[in-house]
Amino acid sequence: MSRIRIIPVLLLRKGGLYKTVRFKNAAYVGDPINTVKIFNEKEADELVVLDYNASLDGSAIDYKKITEIAGEAFMPMGYGGGIKTLEDAKKVFDAGYEKVVLNSILFNDISLIEKIGHIYGAQAVVCAIDVKKNLFGKYKTYSHSGTKSTNWTPVEWVKQLEANGAGEILLNSIEQDGTWGGYDLELVKLVAPAIGIPLIVCGGAGNTGDFIKAVQTGASAVAAGSMFVYQKKGMGVLISFPTGFSI
Template identity: 75%
Template sequence: MSRTRIIPVLLLKNGGLYKTIKFKSATYVGDPINTVKIFNEKEADELVVLDFNASAENRAIDLKKIAEIAGEAFMPMAYGGGIKSMDDARKVFDAGYEKVVLNSILFDKPDIIESIGSVYGAQAIVAAIDVKKNFLGKYKVYSHSGTKSTGYSPVEWARKLEGAGAGEILVNSIDQDGTWAGYNVDLVESIAHQINIPLIACGGAGNTEDLKNAVAAGASAVAAGSMFVYQKKGMGVLISFPTGLKI
């Protein structure tokens, strides 16, 4: 059995590295290039780079910056944010990324998955799902950095994305994001048992036990932001990675 992937998630804004809490309160934490160099040394499995407000702000991809980031990386890279067309995806791959992360565009152009997959393969497509509870306490999928409710349930949308040809699903709990409170394992479990492609859990990790809990709930890989860029909750920036951890 292959070792579970542990994936740092880097959030970009105006070329800098930021971290959010519940998709809000973005705080500057440093330079993404230096951060990638540290993850090289710590032998991270792969990295996900997200320009997290690109779609909500209708911004184009900063191809110069993301190419610069990819040029420093020794591990596989995935990029998401502002990808609106097959041409955008091609430019991301040409910039040095092995995968594209698609989110908001999938609600308007679900066929983009088939277009990209026909050229680069399903394994190159990560479909991201941002989830939070609505006022009725039900889990719903949101787009555009958590600002627009889509009406879909997480399981319903995950199944649609799998059927459209996505290679893996990244589910991010908006309510857990940046809280250090642990993954929403109920959410992870509910999706993992309904799809047949890898599921990456994201949102809320604060320690290695949280990573293990997500895997026990059915996640094929675990992703985190705060846990890998801060010393601990409420303390300063310290890039880290659990080298050698097997889960």
């Protein structure tokens, strides 16, 4: 049996934690500090914190808040949101994070991957892509929290990211986000064979069976949000984590 790498993804906005459904209808779920403390107790493998509105509204990174969050964590942490320059990335690493997550900025400056990787190593650079189908049923990659179509297919874009030094890919299905309906396995089947670096899939997990299906389809690791912050779909907030889960 092999252990599955499981990553809770926490959405940060103005100091609080939120959860979206298909990247919309953000609902407040709690305080990030208390949430990280609970994930410490439950021995989560690692955490990813994303300020999902930073690129959309152009807000500055809240270094004070993300430093406080990292200071409570006993596990590796990744941060994304509003990172536009090497200096931004340096400040995130100095705040206590092992990885940076890059997304929208890469459509304007893909060289940022190599700049960061040259100093901190490729393993410290996670490139996130947000994907949904267009009106013709074709997968397209979106930027700025899913609001702007880039005309890149996910396969084309992940190949570009890997060629420019990405250490990992975080593949997020916009249509499955927050639905509890399972990962988009069709999308995983397309992307996984196209790259030789780890693929983390996110968007739609509703139970541990979804983790197994994703890994069997080609994912290297799995990430989720709603499943870890709610009791069940449509029910109240309850932080949880499936410790020691393997296949």
